[in-house]
Amino acid sequence: MTQHLAETLSTSSGTLPGWWREAVIYQVYPRSFADSNGDGMGDLEGIRSRLPYLKELGVDAVWLSPFYASPQADAGYDVADYRAIDPMFGNLHDADAVIREAHALGLRIIVDLVPNHCSDQHEWFKQALREGPGSPLRERFHFRPGQGENGELPPNDWESLFGGPSWTRVPDGEWYLHLFASEQPDFNWEHPAVQDEFRSILRFWLDLGTDGFRIDVAHGLVKAPGLPDLGRSEQLKLLGNQVLPFFDQDGVHEIYRSWRTVLDEYAGDRIGVAEAWTPSAERTALYLRPDELHQAFNFHYLNTGWDADALRAAIDDSLDAMRPVGAPTTWVLSNHDVVRHVTRYGGGDQGLARARAAALLMLALPGSAYVYQGEELGLPEVTDLPDEVRQDPSFFKENGQEGLRDGCRVPIPWSGTEAPYGFGEGGSWLPQPAAWAGLSVEAQTGDPESTLELYRTALRIRRERPELGAGDAVEWLPAPAGVLAFRRGGFVCTVNTTGEPVRMPAPGTVLLASTAPAGDPDPDLLPADSAVWWLG
Structure with a gap:
């Protein structure tokens, strides 16, 4: 982004440097937002066409979940090429158009970055397999010999977050580590080439004009020395806060100090946002020291139930933890990995009433807020998807997670009385409920009692009231x-x-x-x- 454009954005949004301290950031899940070509899958051109809606809604920035070249073994979180767009979403020209149009509207764009692991179709990993044991490329991942008489047992007892062992054996006998699906080999972040590559990837997208990065599994890059056994066999929670030898190791902080120097090279207050599941708010705050990242998702708040005492404790703990490092607290109710909060809060009329109240609470708190696409429409979780349409990889793992993340990823309704409700002309990759006709953007626009208009009004008041936002x-x-x-x-x-x-x-x-x-x-x-x- 040029210096002129940075200044234009700052002026048009009425913010001083540090816009991220009070921003409302809207998460777009690209395959489920808007389909421009009728193939049933959302894409970048669809996103571009709907940017005026987001501007009217009143958000400050848009976070795009992964759209990189990928075999889609885990909905794009298995990246084969970090500098290319998957054809299902478009191409680099489309990405450039989204960024440019967003900036013209005064919106910022944050893109997802997946540094813990890549796809098994990434050129580095394919070459590592070809070169065999002891090769330099294998050092960029975690290849190890197995245990047992003939190396037939995994190197340690770590379990994949999707279920089953976190190790897969290759034909030459070695095993490679993957904390998630077997198609997602973990990088070895102790290797200088990995560190150099990701600094280059950061610059590639910053040069294209992106305003920051949401960092996937930000807490997972560094593993404990020696990859020690976990010592227990129960299935780990995908979104948990356990103390583990492969999460929240102190070595991650040196990586983010390096990244901060890259971000600071660019005008316009470019930011890093950590997806860091840690044991406590205090541990999360360590990612946000002045020379590291700017924000982290407040999962401790997201996991708090609808209870006044629990909510007050979570709010106090969050604010207290962030204050010493000078970072803004963030607030989030839903995302692409958790059950939508209308359903978490009880579903039906009760769940919707609580979700509407929770939105006003979130938007009144000091700091930055995240809105997941469709929550402004009051969408519930889709809980009755047929097994044959599900695509969440953890759904197919025996004894794995509940595998129900597809229910929050169903394409959102825009208009009309029948599916796909204006999402696109070719249906939608996951079926939409019949009840969603009354929840579409078109149906709710202009209705003062609708959830959409509640969000629009709340976001307008938040911008107008000097007491709200940062603090x-x-x-x-x-x-x-x-x-x-x-x-x-x-x-x-x-x-x-x-x-x-x-x-x-x-x-x-x-x-x-x-x-x-x-x-x-x-x-x-x-x-x-x-x-x-x-x-x-």
Whole structure:
């Protein structure tokens, strides 16, 4: 991105350097967002065509899940070429067009980067297989001899996060490490060539104009010396916070210090965002020291249930952990790996009411927020997909994960009364529920009671109110059991997490409510499972 464009973006979005401290970032899952060519699969041109929708929604940046050349063994998280676009999504000209049009609209673009592993079709790995044991290319991965009399046993007891051993044996007898699918060999980040290659990949996409990177499995790049046995046999959680010899090792931080120097070479406040599942918020904060990355996903918050005490503890812990390193706290409710929060919060009318309230709570907290495509429509998880249409690799692993990530990846509805609801002219790669006709962008636009208009209004108020956005603290107010209440300047947010209306003195004038007041015209009555924004 040129210096001029960086200045234009900063001016058009009204932000000073550090835009990421208060940004609302919208995650696009490319295969499920918009299909431009009728093949049933979303693509880059489809994304480009829908950028005005995202601008109108009121987000600041767009994070694109992987669109690189890939055999698609794990939905593109198995990358064969980090500098090429998979033909199913388009080509580099399409990627350039998305970036340029986003910038013209005042939106920033963050792309996914997958540094822990690549595809088994990556040229490095194919050459490593050809060259055999002891070859230089094998040193760029984790090849090891097996245990047992004839090397017939894996080198250690590590389990794949998708189920089964994390080692696969090749015909010459050696084994290679893959923390995920067997088609995803892990890089050896102690090798200088791996480090050099990824600094080059960073520059390739920064030169194209991207504004930052979401770093997949950011906590997994470095393994404990000697690859020690885990010592237990239970299946590991895909999205867990266990202490493990292959996650959250201290050596990862030197890698991100190196990356930060690359990011800082470019104008326009380019950022790195860590997907780091760690045992605690304090461990996550280590990734965000001033010379490392800028943001990390707050999975501790995402995993918190709909309970006032638990939510307050998660909020306090998150803010307290980030404050010493000067990093913004991030808030997230859903993504492409977890059950959509409408369903997590109970499903049906109750789940939707809680999800709407949770959105207002999230957007009122200090820091940056992430919105997963379709959550602004109130989409639930699709829980009844037939087995024959599923594509999540963990679904096919015996004793593996639940394998239900496809349910949050169903293409979103745009318009019309029948599937594929404006997604594209050729159907959709996963079937969409009939009930989604009433949840489309078209159906909800202009309806003041719709979830879409709630998000649009909340994001507009968030931009307009100087108290909202960046910050590192909230002022908690006295509140009845089951209710959260906090102040930020002249703004107050109240959240009733109980299933019954709760009486509480109104702290001001209503700015926005997630549901119609149950006690109307009594402003002192907070409806069940609701949130209200007040001008105090």
